[in-house]
Amino acid sequence: MASGTALIYDEEMTRYKLLWVDPICKIEVPERLVVSYAALQKAGLTQRCVALPVREATDEDILLAHSTEYLEAVKKTPYMTLEELMTFAVPYGDVYFHPNIYHCAKLAIGATLNLVDAVMTGKVRNGIALVRPPGHHSQRSTANGFCIFNNVAIGTLYAKKKYNVRRVLIVDWDIHHGQGLQYCFEEDPDVLYFSWHRYEHQKFWPNLRESDYDSVGKGRGAGFNINLPWNKVGMDSNDYLSVFFHVLLPVAYEFNPELVMLSAGFDSAIGDPEGEMCATPEIFGHLTHLLMSLAGGRLCAVLEGGYNLTSLPQSVCQTVQTLLGDPVSRISGLSSPSKSALESIQSVRSVHQQYWACFKHVAAKPGYEPHTKHSKLEAGQDGLQPGEETKEISWPEPLLRLPPPTRTAVALPAGLEDSVPESCKRVTETLLTPEEAAEKLGNLNIQDLKNKDLLQSLGNVQSLVDKIEKKQVRNGLLLVPDLRKTLAFAVQHALISLTDRVLLVFLGNEAPVEVRVDGKLMLVQFCSTEPHEPKSKHHIPVMMKGFGDVPGFLHAVLTLLLPLAYGYDPGLILVAMGKGSGMGVAAWTQLTSLLQGLAEGQMLVLMQQGDEEETIRTTAASLLGEPAQSLGTLGDPLPESMDAVEKLRLKLETQWGLLQTRGQNLP
Ligand code: X5A
Ligand code: ZN
Structure with missing residues (x-):
């Protein structure tokens, strides 16, 4: 299994700049790369990555996405005078040229292609190319929006041609629409292009x-182009996460890509003069993490925009650190997406409901809303007005994300120890005394107090929670003789010594622990028999028609569990599988991987003794940071599962705002 993160950077790409006065282009400066790389160095991240060289793209590479005439024209720019360069740029729009930009543009493509090579050959698992000029606005025969050649388009076509990759997902989180990418792939059903972008009902560039x-999308490519327009500025982490949960991720899993290309522009971060959005740099750690469970972890990030020289390097560091597998920081205080964001989410879901099974239950759009309807910008309660408050905007510097010295500890019965990798720390603790156990677990009877196995497993839980609390260990896996008692003990002990919010995700029919009324425990229970009516907003039973419905289960995880979990912001995750829940291994690793984006990755997985070695091995691998297994081509989810999830979301969406998907005045 591939491991490691590639970092591609070359100072040469800082050696071009704007040579005349142009208020539009003046933000695209060499310092963008300099400060990004310096921040990575300062954070000790460059040494942890696999440094790869750039190369010059060949004509053949460039012609994958561009016309001969355009290439030949750009080839002449190194020999032009200043005045000729200015004139050359005029017909394209929002772009400048420099005698060295052709050279840099070839290196930016070459960097992207070296990254694709490294990921596709398994030299690394994922990586990032820090490049200038950016690419996503560039089209077959035009430069545009600071872009000369379309790095990500060429990288995608190269991967398809050289490695026979069939399905590629392109995620474009830059704050501008990558129209170059859209045009390149809009008829191609094997490339799914997703872009969110500042739009303001067409008032924002490129209008x-x-x-x-x-x-x-067009023709055979219909359904494979997904645009999420932001019609107001000031969008924040709530809005970004909601779009991932309710639009991008469901479709991405259904699409089942073999490779993810990321147009990583950071002008969508707070403080950026172009985007005027409000999402803090930490969010890019989460967005990256959420994408890392796709395509077996094969992810190639390529820099696009990003013009605030403070939020850009911070966001780059968050992205790289996540690619490396470091624990993702907690995002506190999440609430719900803005009204305008909800309208966009609802619009895109309903216009795509005919193409994607994950949107089947969404009301079809009665007809496209002509956006002349909103021809004037209304003053909204949500978001900022354009141009408002961007000067002195500030945010706290992201906290350091220190990985504990040990990632995963295990407590396994003798005989099973060899089924997990050596890098897992083995925990064998002294028994808990019956008194200690009884103190946290009032309902122990005499029988239990004599049960050495139980006391041993409680001791292991206690020791693991304490190691997590001391930041010696990040996560753990325990096989236990009595799942319910051990879980009850784990919750109690964690609430005493580690955190005041525990999320317990339980797969099985019996409610595993007593539901607390104080909100210190959120219990999300996947079950196949009708559960008792929950007594608290913190007990959420999700009825699945058996655990064999992988698409239905995934739908519940993406659109219900993750929004709940992010809204709750737990300090510890407990995941427990009751015996014989029958969950497939791939779905299980998706669950454990995705949940590691919460609670700084602090997670304990408890399994009933007697589970197969295969489950133990894959769970340990997931805790150690191996990418989740791809779920393959998903069939349609069972209507019963979808109904259950939708009903729950409607019931809970007022209390847990990240569950919302609809604007008020739309059907
Ligand atoms: C790559 C990128 C932005 C161009 C803005 C022109 N381009 N107004 O972010
Ligand atoms: Zn941009």
């Missing part, structure tokens, strides 16, 4: 009608 949500 294209085709950037709206109703551009879904």
Whole structure:
């Protein structure tokens, strides 16, 4: 299994700049790369990555996405005078040239292709290319928006051609619409292009009608182009996460990509003069983490925009640190997406409901809303007005994300120890005394107090929670003789010594622990028989029609569990599988991987003794940071599962705002 993170950077790409006065282009400066790389160095991240060289793209590479005439024209720019360069740029729009930009543009492509090579050959698992010029606005025969050649388009076509990759997902989180990427792939059903972008009902650059949500792709590519327009500025982490939970991730899993290409522009971060959005740099750690469970972890990030020289390097560091597998920081205080964001989410879901099974239950759009309806910018309660408050905007510096010295500890019965990798720390603790156990677990009877196995497993739980609390260990796996008692003990002990919010995700029919009324425990229970009516908003039983419905289960995880978990912001995750829940191994590793984005990855997995070695091995691998297994081509989810999840979301969405998917005045 591939491991490691590639980092591609070359100072040469800082050696071009704007040579005349142009208020539009002046933000695209060499310092963007300098400060990004310096921040990585300062955080000790460059040494942890696999440094790869850049190369010059060949004509053949460039011609994958561009016309000969355009290439030949750009080839002449190194020999042009200043005045000729200025004139050359005019017809393209929002772009400048420099005698060295052609050279740099070839290196930016070459960097992208070296990254694709490294990921596709398994030299590394994932990586990032820090490049200038950016690429996603560039089209077959045009430069545009600071972009000369379309790095990610060429990288995608190269991967398809050289490695026979069939399905590629392109995620474009830059705050501008990558229209170059859209045009390149809009008829291709094997490339799913997702972009969110500042749009403001077409008032924002590049002001294209085709950037709206109703551009879904053409011909055989219909359904494979997804545009999420932001119609107001000031969008924040709530809005970004909601779009991932309710739009991008469900479709991405259904698409089942073999490779993820990321147009990583950080002008969507707070403080950026172009985006004017409010999402803090930490969010990019989460967005990256959420994408890392796709395509067996094969992810190639390529820098696009990002013009605030403070939030850009911070966001780059968050992204790289997550690619490396470091624990993701907690995001506190999440609430719900803004009204305008909800309208966009609802629009894109309903216009795509005919293409994707994950949206089948969404009301179809009665007809496209012509956006002339919103021809004036209304003053909204949510978000900022354009241009407002961008000067002195500030945010706290992201906290250091120190990985504990040991990632995973295990407590396994003798005989099973060899089924997990050596790098797992073995925990064998002294027994808990019956008194200690009884103190935290009032309902022990005489029988239990004599049960050495039980007292041993409680001792292991206690020791693991304490190691997590001391930041010696990040997560752990325990096989226990009595799942319910051990879970009850784990919750009690964690609430005493580690955190005041525990999330317990339980797969099985019996409610595993007594539901607390104080909100210190959130219990999400996947079950196949009708559960008792929950007594608290913190007990959420999810009825699945058996655990064999992988698409239905995934739908519940993405659109219910993750929004709940992010809204709750736990300090510890407990995951427990009752015996014989029958969950497939791939779905199980998806669950354990995705949940590691919460609680700084502090997680304990408890399993009833008697489970197969295979489950233990894959669970340990997931805790150690191996990518989740791909779920393959998903069939349609069972309607019963979908109904159950939708009903729950409607019931809970007022209390847990990240569950919302609809604007008020739309059907
Ligand atoms: C790559 C990128 C932005 C161009 C803005 C032009 N380009 N107004 O972020
Ligand atoms: Zn941009």
